[in-house]
Amino acid sequence: MSESVSIKLTTKDFKSDQEVRWCPGCGDYAILAAVQSFMPELGIPRERIVFISGIGCSSRFPYYMNTYGMHSIHGRAPAIATGLSVSRPDLSVWVVTGDGDALSIGGNHLIHALRRNVNLKILLFNNKIYGLTKGQYSPTSEVGKITKSTPVGSTDSPFNPISLALGAEASFVARTIDSDRKHLQSVLRAASQHQGSAFIEIYQNCNIFNDGAFDVLKEPATRDDFLIRLEHGKPITFGADGEWCVVHPPGGFGLSVERTAETDQAHVLVHDATVADPAYAFALSRLPDLDLRHTPIGLFRSVDRPAYDNLVREQVTAAQSKLTRGLDEEFAALLGSGDTWTIL
């Protein structure tokens, strides 16, 4: 993790000279703009920020950031970023990925980065479709989805990315939405202050192949009843007038939604992202129905856990601190250790 230094940068400083080439109207534009305008807040010089992506529409992202960046190969960004972060603790390393990139071809790398708790900010743009390859169902597409590769409907059960991240022991798990810049930036802010892996699922509209996938969370007519905004330390209520609340019914494992008016105030859950047991955040992640009703956004979980790269560096630094001679001499001693003999 980088310590902050006092430098003054603006949104413009983070825009590269490359022409942005997403489809007009794509949710990626809003995310890019939100990230670019958030970056100055980090207080980290541009040269110490690195964006690493895999393959997919979202993975074009690094080209548009005037920082260091690598557009790598499909699914492998978390692994490459791990190598960078483990050897360069002075950098702020961000991974940009999508639902296909992170959860299908790169699923293994994602879960292992999260379990290790590498210092990476992982932004997963979830549009529930393969965009770059022109519209096949993805590992987050709903069962029955009609796409180019599933003309009579998908028979795959989708992943719930938040549940998956929690199952992989992620220490920081959040969800936000492309169109809500304020919320998106609040999540980025929390992530930037987190030690270890910060996993952020961003619902992103692909207006070409899966348009309107998240409209119920955005339309004034539905959003109040569909969206649950998690706020640390606050009772979990939602609806236009807070008429709904989340409770933990006695005897059950999961959570349920009740009418606030009919619920004892003492039973309304107060959100605490720092609960050590991931079961709580997991239960939150299972609240949404198939039609996205009761979708929580915000910070599900944020707990302290040692970061892998910090631990690795500590071992290296500890070994280095015991050195009493130069590397050449130390190496000569290493070569000559064990059974040696001399020929005169």
Add this chain to the structure above:
Amino acid sequence: MTKQVRQLDRVVIRFAGDSGDGMQLTGDRFTSETAQLGNDISTLPNFPAEIRAPAGTLPGVSSFQVHFADFDILTPGDAPNVLVAMNPAALKANLRDLPGGADIIVNTDEFTTRNLTKVGYTANPLEDGSLDGYAVHPVGLTSMTVRALADLDVSKKDAERAKNMFALGLLSWMYSRPYESTITFLERKFAARPELVAANIAAFKAGWNFGETTEDFAVRYEVKPAKMSPGNYRNVTGNTALALGVVAARVRSGRPVVLGAYPITPASDILHELSKHKRFDVTTVQAEDEIAAIGVALGASYGGALGVTSTSGPGVALKGETISLAVALELPLIIIDVQRAGPSTGMPTKTEQADLNMALFGRHGEAPVAVIAPKSPSDCFYAVLDAARIALTYRTPVILLSDGYIANGSEPWLLPEIADLPDLSVEFATEPNGPAGEFLPYLRDPKTLARPWAIPGTPGLEHRIGGLEKADKTGDISYDPANHDLMVRTRAARIEAIEVPDIEVEDPDGDARVLVLGWGSTYGPIGAACRALRQRGCAIAQAHLRHLSPMPRNLGEVLKRYDKVVIPEMNLGQLAHVIRARHLIDVIGYNQVRGLPFTAAELETMLEEVVKNV
């Protein structure tokens, strides 16, 4: 009783037993004692893939062969002069390799009806006359060890387990080996259990004393030290030499090393060894899979470290896409492939050279990389340094092809002076290089064609790279047809621009008409065969390829000097194919894929035929 002492110039001993019998350790110790004496040595372990195959069965046999001599030798020896067989399985599995008259020391305690039946002996070979052509020494290794330890406070099981030290003591006596280093070793190894130190030392001494007193061993042998260059030596396996070479590359380049690796036979020892050297700023990451392992290495190289990944063939197959990415990104990267018998899982503990095609061609698109192959265990050290030189200077992935034979085999190594090792220091880009004060990440050095290595953290050089085709100089995404053609050709030219030394030919008579060309681990057996032929007045020239991509510039000219070119390979002719294609000469392939190195004798016979018929 004074025993007769006979001088020998060379001996090959094979220790064979059940995989739980400690044969590798026994062989290692005998090797170490032999090294102390100044003999030249070459060793070859051979172990089952299963960690503990069923006891007493043929698949469970583990062996260790050591060849030592008073002159410089090139191989672990074709056929053992002495076989130590700890059980009937070990005898049965190894007998066919023994020449008539060889000494066989057998542990008679294990020759029970049950153990004999287990491996298909219907009669006891020690009694049925089938071993009449050999000098058999029946020794009750287990029972004598247990008796020797009767007064010590150890369980019967621990006492029986010390029988390998009894055998080692006996052999050490037979060949007049100094044993102080073994005593020290045992004291260290069992430091936490003093009763085992005592037991193993007692077993060793009992074996030694048995040799001295029994009449069955009437002769004791000596092998005088070999004439070797003065200096400090150690015995080293290929895998250890590879790991030490990686540390040397770190020391000589000033760049930290990050090794990404996933456990795989026979390469895991490189990961184990390097994980011990953190004080050199060598970081090891045991990744979640082979792809992540190379991803970690490449990510580290992007950040200015020297990224290394070590694996075997199946791992390289998985890493192919990332190697291609490294080709496009033009970053330094070392991929160590300790080849094993394939395809698929194949025979993980057995050797082969069949990954050459994959190293040269096994990627999508035109994705040339440098390929280098060490020729012996100690040469692995220098091969890694050379791989690091190429990777760092030319900003390219380099594949290093070792194999199971040299990975586990060992030989004495004259330790180098650190200051004599090549200087691998590199310079990062720190300033914009463009005409308008901009940074051009793909502007090349005119000589090496390498692009600048501008690492994150460098102010003013922020840039983006990726797997999409890049425009010349700017590195911007480009789909321009002419640009793609230029970039593909430039990447190929960059590999061809790599400086590699000319290939040297060993032809002491100067009139050979046949050249034998090898690469990698076949150097030893080919060299030994050529020597034997020359001793018999048969002229033959030997040349060995270390650089397989790019190949030495004088190779074509060298090949054309000879009437016949023979290429022995532990594959079905992969180098031969390349040489035919590149140089339009009809080479003679000699190919074997048995999971074992060539023997010098079979190469000698084959080459003699070729020489006779030119």
